[in-house]
Amino acid sequence: MKTFVTLLGATAVAAMLSVPALADDKATIDYRINIMKAMGAQAAGLGAAMQGKVPNDNIGLHARSIALGMKQSMKAFESKAVGGTSKGEIWDNWKDFSDRLAKLEAAAVVVADLADKGDKAGAQAKIRDMLTCKSCHDVYRVPDQK
Ligand code: HEC
Secondary structure, eight states, X not given: OHHHXXXXXXHHHHHHHHHHHHHHHHHHHHHHHHHHHHHHHHHHHHHHHHTTSSOGGGHHHHHHHHHHHHHHHHHHTTSOOOBTTBOTHHHHTHHHHHHHHXXXXXXXXXXXXXXXXXXXXXXXXXXXXXXXXHHHHHHHBOSOOO
């Protein structure tokens, strides 16, 4: 390695070594963004079903999808990859960030279980506990998003 460094120069080697790391970061960032996009779509479906704009049989399935998305996010955000609209504070405050994911997941399971039992009013009453998406975004996303 020493000869290699001497031959190419330390900067060239550092640049070469950093290429795969950046490629991994891009995959990691794209992955978590895709999971979050799915959350946006599932939340829209849940809202429409709750308001009775579409058949409400899928309330439980939408809530369950959000619970699964929070679980997926736990792994997707675990390794530090600053980029997208994620703030570096996520990994400085990993306990707080992951607690928020876990809380939303648990709240979504409560809603899904009630909906599956046919208790729409009960599910409706508990949906407020699931609406913590924005409070996490307010803390952990770069502001001025469209
Ligand atoms: C624990 C924190 C947290 C929670 C809870 C959370 N998000 Fe996110 N969300 C993020 C972060 C961080 C990003 C930025 C990801 C990136 O760009 O790296 C994001 C990005 C997004 C995006 C933008 C994706 C894009 O197109 O760039 C959407 C949409 C989204 N979240 C929807 C939701 C919805 C809906 C919920 C609730 C059901 C939710 N999120 C819950 C942290 C959270």
